[in-house]
Amino acid sequence: MPHDVTLIATIAVAFVLAFVFGFLANRLRLPPLVGYLIAGVAMGPYTPGMVADSALASQLAEIGVILLMFGVGLHFSLADLLAVRRIAIPGAVAQIALATAIGAAMAMLWGWSLGGGLVLGLCLSVASTVVLLKAMEERNTVATPNGRVAVGWLIVEDLAMVLVLVLLPAMAEMLGGHADPHAPPGGSLASTLAITLVKVATFGAVALLIGPRVMPWLLRHAARTGSRELFTLAVLALSVGIAYGAASLFGVSFALGAFFAGMVLNESDLSHKAATNSLPLQDAFAVLFFVSVGMLFDPTIVTREPALLVSVLLLVLVGKALIALGIVWLLGYPASTGLTVSASLAQIGEFSFILAGLGMTYGLLPKEGLSLILAAALISITLNPLAFSAAARTMEAIRRRPRLQAALEDERQVQYQRLQEELEVARRRAEDTALKHKTLTPAELVERFPMFGALSAEQREVLMLHFVPHTANPGDRIIRKGDRADAVYFISSGQVEVLVARRRIHLGPGNFIGEMGLITGQPRSADVTAIDYTTFLKLTERDFREMLRRYPDMRAPIERLAAERDEMNRKPAEATEIVERSKAG
Numbered sequence: 001m002p003h004d005v006t007l008i009a010t011i012a013v014a015f016v017l018a019f020v021f022g023f024l025a026n027r028l029r030l031p032p033l034v035g036y037l038i039a040g041v042a043m044g045p046y047t048p049g050m051v052a053d054s055a056l057a058s059q060l061a062e063i064g065v066i067l068l069m070f071g072v073g074l075h076f077s078l079a080d081l082l083a084v085r086r087i088a089i090p091g092a093v094a095q096i097a098l099a100t101a102i103g104a105a106m107a108m109l110w111g112w113s114l115g116g117g118l119v120l121g122l123c124l125s126v127a128s129t130v131v132l133l134k135a136m137e138e139r140n141t142v143a144t145p146n147g148r149v150a151v152g153w154l155i156v157e158d159l160a161m162v163l164v165l166v167l168l169p170a171m172a173e174m175l176g177g178h179a180d181p182h183a184p185p186g187g188s189l190a191s192t193l194a195i196t197l198v199k200v201a202t203f204g205a206v207a208l209l210i211g212p213r214v215m216p217w218l219l220r221h222a223a224r225t226g227s228r229e230l231f232t233l234a235v236l237a238l239s240v241g242i243a244y245g246a247a248s249l250f251g252v253s254f255a256l257g258a259f260f261a262g263m264v265l266n267e268s269d270l271s272h273k274a275a276t277n278s279l280p281l282q283d284a285f286a287v288l289f290f291v292s293v294g295m296l297f298d299p300t301i302v303t304r305e306p307a308l309l310v311s312v313l314l315l316v317l318v319g320k321a322l323i324a325l326g327i328v329w330l331l332g333y334p335a336s337t338g339l340t341v342s343a344s345l346a347q348i349g350e351f352s353f354i355l356a357g358l359g360m361t362y363g364l365l366p367k368e369g370l371s372l373i374l375a376a377a378l379i380s381i382t383l384n385p386l387a388f389s390a391a392a393r394t395m396e397a398i399r400r401r402p403r404l405q406a407a408l409e410d411e412r413q414v415q416y417q418r419l420q421e422e423l424e425v426a427r428r429r430a431e432d433t434a435l436k437h438k439t440l441t442p443a444e445l446v447e448r449f450p451m452f453g454a455l456s457a458e459q460r461e462v463l464m465l466h467f468v469p470h471t472a473n474p475g476d477r478i479i480r481k482g483d484r485a486d487a488v489y490f491i492s493s494g495q496v497e498v499l500v501a502r503r504r505i506h507l508g509p510g511n512f513i514g515e516m517g518l519i520t521g522q523p524r525s526a527d528v529t530a531i532d533y534t535t536f537l538k539l540t541e542r543d544f545r546e547m548l549r550r551y552p553d554m555r556a557p558i559e560r561l562a563a564e565r566d567e568m569n570r571k572p573a574e575a576t577e578i579v580e581r582s583k584a585g
Contacts, residue, residue, distance in 0.1 A: 010052045011060070014291045015284075017042055022287075031131055033349065034381055036287050037374065040294020047299065057292040063240065064289025065354055066258040067282040070239040072129075072158060073262025074274065083426035084152035084419065087337070091327045092156035095345070098323050099125035099315065106311050107369075115175025116366060119359035122164055123373050124315050126157040128349020131381055135344075135388055145420055146340040149333075153324075153341055161351045165253050165358060170196040172362035196251075203250040204260065207242070211264035219265070219274060223465045228458070232277040238265070239278070255354060286350075293353045293374065301371040308368075312376045317383065320345045332415040335398060335408040339391040346387040347380040348373065449490055449510060451557035459551055466547065467537040472496075472530035478513070479528035485517025487538050494534025500526035515558060518544055 021035030021042070043052040081088065103121025108114065132154055133142065141147040170193050172178060215238055222234035239261050246257025265274055302309060321342035328338035356373050359365030398404050452460060470489065472478055478489060478496060490512045498505040498513065507513065517524050518541055539547065548555045 036290035037294040040291040044295035061289040061292035064285035069255045069258040070262040073259040088152035113176040115364040123352040150344040177362040177364040207260040297374040334412040343387040343391040347384045454553040466543040470536040488514040489536040492535040494532040
């Protein structure tokens with residue numbers, strides 16, 4: 001057994017302490033994130049007890065950043081953002097600019113450099129989407145118009161921070177930090193920024209042009225093997241591999257590469273399955289990321305620099321809320337919208353930690369800056385439920401005063417009603433898109449095709465991945481007599497007419513056609529025409545034979561039904577018409 005178990009010890013202690021403190025935080029009705037940060041403080045060099053290997057922890061944290069950003073991209077919805085664009089985009093950009101300016105001004109009054117002040121201001125200007133969603137889910141307000149605005153606002157903040165993560169290394173030297181080691185020596189700021197943007201644009205073009213063709217194809221083939229391990233491995237290989245390749249080939253950050261990977265995969269039908277399978281590892285490494293951040297926190301900052309800490313907290317808890325409230329008011333929205341956004345912004349989270357770590361890497365942010373950010377995060381996340389309670393009580397007080405209600409709510413409904421209309425349009429469009437691309441669940445598959453009832457839920461999921469959706473309009477010829485059999489069609493909705501030996505047979509949902517040619521190897525023996533708007537699930541010849549080989553339980557019911565149909569085809573035409581029409585009716 002090897003004697004050097006530093007990596008194992010770091011991971012083991014991090015998980016144990018994160019669980020203990022995360023569980024305690026949850027019992028206190030706080031986000032577990034607070035417990036993970038405290039676990040890192042307990043493992044750090046500023047508290048007694050075990051001191052973990054910070055170098056190892058930082059590398060594990062980098063994987064956490066990659067998986068976090070991959071998750072952000074995987075759940076990014078451009079449609080949701082566009083629905084609230086009139087308030088979320090200008091509001092978030094203005095709020096980030098004002099909060100960053102105030103934070104930078106405070107830091108420069110403390111004697112910090114311009115670069116350190118900008119990093120501090122940017123870290124304090126953004127809020128945690130994870131914390132916001134948890135708070136809103138507890139109050140069932142995510143799907144409300146104000147909830148959608150708040151989530152859209154934070155999505156814009158996340159996108160802005162992605163841009164900052166790209167530009168900060170190129171501007172680090174100008175702001176008083178270390179030069180980017182990937183930047184060409186002796187270049188001017190303009191050339192450095194231009195080269196950085198060209199690299200990002202090149203990577204983005206490659207990811208957006210090639211990614212949608214290659215990534216879903218790879219995942220689909222991995223999923224069709226039926227191995228959950230291979231599919232999960234494919235998701236991890238794509239997320240971590242693309243992040244590493246982006247950094248090595250294009251010089252962009254791991255975070256940006258992972259975000260693009262998730263965003264491209266978001267358009268795939270397998271995005272939900274990818275998110276589900278990668279979630280456990282994403283959660284595990286995200287915990288290690290928060291623990292590693294906590295290890296850098298010096299608790300003595302609370303007693304050494306109380307004035308600085310109070311200033312930072314005032315900006316996070318009060319300053320950002322007032323800025324957001326003013327911006328929402330100027331944009332013409334009612335007080336309820338402004339109060340919801342204000343409460344949502346009264347905290348900082350994961351992007352603040354990622355940016356602070358990058359700022360320290362390039363020598364921009366002093367160590368005490370990271371400690372101030374961590375202290376502000378711990379306190380603001382802990383107090384965030386109180387911010388939502390205060391917003392709710394304020395709205396109740398407004399509604400009890402008719403004049404105030406009229407001035408702050410009733411008279412400012414024009415923009416709000418327009419927002420509701422756009423959200424309704426976006427909802428209908430999303431429903432239409434979902435309907436067009438809807439695939440059956442394993443339970444729906446068995447409900448429509450009982451022959452698959454003998455398969456396990458996992459086997460049905462694999463089977464669904466082999467199906468190819470197919471549609472037909474009334475009058476379309478699906479199968480032509482004499483053609484080579486190349487697929488079997490399972491009727492999901494609608495109706496078809498089978499013309500065989502001068503007999504007309506009507507088949508509806510739950511039936512299938514085209515199996516006889518595949519079973520016997522003979523050419524098609526019938527013409528099949530759609531007599532309604534019909535949808536099918538099609539299995540190609542290769543996939544059909546593979547499924548029968550892999551799942552023998554499918555063969556018996558399919559061959560039995562095929563034999564019954566062959567026998568029915570031999571009956572007199574009148575009897576066949578009556579039986580089949582009664583079945584279809």
